[in-house]
Amino acid sequence: MFMIVIAVAALACSTRARPPAFNYLEDPYAAENESEEVRSAAIKRLLEVFGMEDPPAIHGRMQPPQYMLDLYNTVADVDGVTKDPYLLEGNTVRSFFDKLRSEQVEFRFNLSTVARTEKILTAELHLFKLRPQAALMFNRHHFCQVSVYQLVDTSKGNNTHERKLLSSRLIPVHSTGWEVFTITQAVRSWMVDEGSNLGLHVVVRTLGGSQMDLKLIRFASGRNHHQSKQPMLVLFTDDGRRSAALENTDPDGMDITSSLPQAPMPAPSSRLARSVDHLEEEGVSMPCQRLPLYVDFEEIGWSGWIVSPRGYNAYHCKGSCPFPLGQNMRPTNHATVQSIINALKLIKGIETPCCVADKLFSINLLYFDDDENVVLKQYNDMVAGSCGCH
Template sequence: MFSAVLLLSFSLVSVCLTRPSANVLENDSLLAHESEEVRYAAIKRLLEVFGMEDPPHSPGLMKQPPQYMLDLYNTVADVDGVTKDPDLLEGNTVRSFFNKIHDEQVQYLFNLSTVAKKEKVLTAELHLFKMKPRATATFTRHHFCQVSIYQVLDVNSMNTSQGRKLLSSRLIPIHSSGWEVFSITQAVRSWAVDEHSNHGLLVKIRNLGGSQVEPSPVRFASGRDHHQSKQPMLVLFTDDGRRTAALESTLNDLNNDDPSVPSSPQGLKPPNSRSVRSLEYSEEDRLPCQRDPLYVDFEEIGWSGWIISPRGYNAYHCKGSCPFPLGQNMRPTNHATVQSIINALKLTKGIETPCCVPDKLFSINLLYFDDDENVVLKQYDDMVAGSCGCH
């Protein structure tokens, strides 16, 4: 009997030892909740860096992006998305839009609602794929025809001079095939001011004498009858003002930096970051200032469904110490050199050694689908630490 009671008591003790208490479960739940909140806040902040409020809800990579946008991305960016030359891209945003209607009168309509009002329209192009010509007696002796692009002002009278406005006109070879590009910047700028004025575009094809001939020997591919890769497309180059806004924000921060204003609700100064860091001093900190890898994986963040390229990029980060004397290999500024000397000589109390920070930053390019399945190429400044120095 005694042994049975002893066994029961031992079992109860074992259960108590192995089963987590209510406090432990509650603490785990709180930690998980806090971790989720931190992740949400971090992702939200990262979206702000990329100029977005929410990630696009596009079906993403199931759709094939236009070859033009892929080629443009590969022209301006390397395999990691880093900008090859900042002067290659006009503005910092390029969008491609597909035709939304199919009309026998060769009319095109593009939905530009995803373009923000604050964006500055730099250049707009209409890309049309010219099919192989049809042989007709009228054009057998001619090698060129005139193609004119009009902005539709009134859908009820678009075949009259009052109902349309000429945007671009030029001669193109009849017996060729491939992409033809026309400037339509004027029309898109007017649509940006008043989106309700967007009634689309009209294409007219005439012979060298100026007469319209039916049927036309020149055919442009449509999204309805031809392969997706040959769809009519509007390509828009804009500047979204992020660079200007960032500069203004920095200037405001500098102007509002008043040391007399307390930085916490209690009026207490935050702990010195260098003092906190000194408590965590490690062998790594004794290494000289250097650039180390810092890979940002878009799949781990959960963005692989809408980002076409790159799949991630190496942002790099700077770490290490800036001990006296600072050699040129540490790329010190004159100010950092003086600060290092003052610190070494202990001439003034509280003067720390210079910090290891990025002294050259590169931009990256992102190619992605937006909510309307348009493909967007955006350039983001100061995203990659190109080199590190003591400052």
């Protein structure tokens, strides 16, 4: 349905530039080619809305990290609509798997898909700590010091690397599960100089400072363990769109223009939508209201790289704004004045106000990029939250 709306709009806007209609009747191939051109142009424009030039290449479908799935479900509802614009830091979160796949505690991540214009907010190293081997369970050490270092090249040619401490803390020796370390400083330096990305090194010591037995403290590696436990870098960034959207914010920090209501606005039923169409066919004008407009990513051909949602209800506004405008039509003062001028016919050519979206919500997209990284991105002004006469 969404593609049909776009196609109709494109066709309407290009009427003057076309040859006479009878040419298309005489040449059905021309009409078919034009239809394909309109579809191609519409999809290209939709990609631009999502900040892409081309859809990401579809490789062998990997399983998205559970962390990214949980994060998506935290910030978005079942249709991808943002629950709260302040739950997410920035508007983009990416997960990167370790490229070294070493058995040692060294890791490297390819950040080439991150635009240099993006603001790096937070970077985290996620490591899955494995349970100690049974023979070593009764070791006298109960805690250990885990330190994450950035490898820095200061050798000028002799292949030796110095280390720069990024994060360090105590963790229980006998614990198992994810451990998270902040490495923002390293990622920011890598974004300034891509060649400085030599990777990370993790050192585990006893509380006395001596080297810990790596058989006792083990982290899952990309080579020997399941994908669900692989070392991962999680990067929170802002591409600048979020900053602009938050300009319309009140002093208490609540987003005035796009805050989500506590309860979702009821969507008109399909029966109501059909009745509206039927009444319009009979020449009866319906008042301004919000109607469904479902965007189906599978129908567009994007289901191969989008993880969630499968589609979303963008809604659209339809109906008339007749005089007098009641408060239920959410009119602006300008619309009220325009309606009065139109009703009194004080000035020729003044139309009635238009039924438009007066509140817009953002949606979240969870998808694979060209490098098979999983990206969570928030897009502003994608859902008509309510309609009014403007």
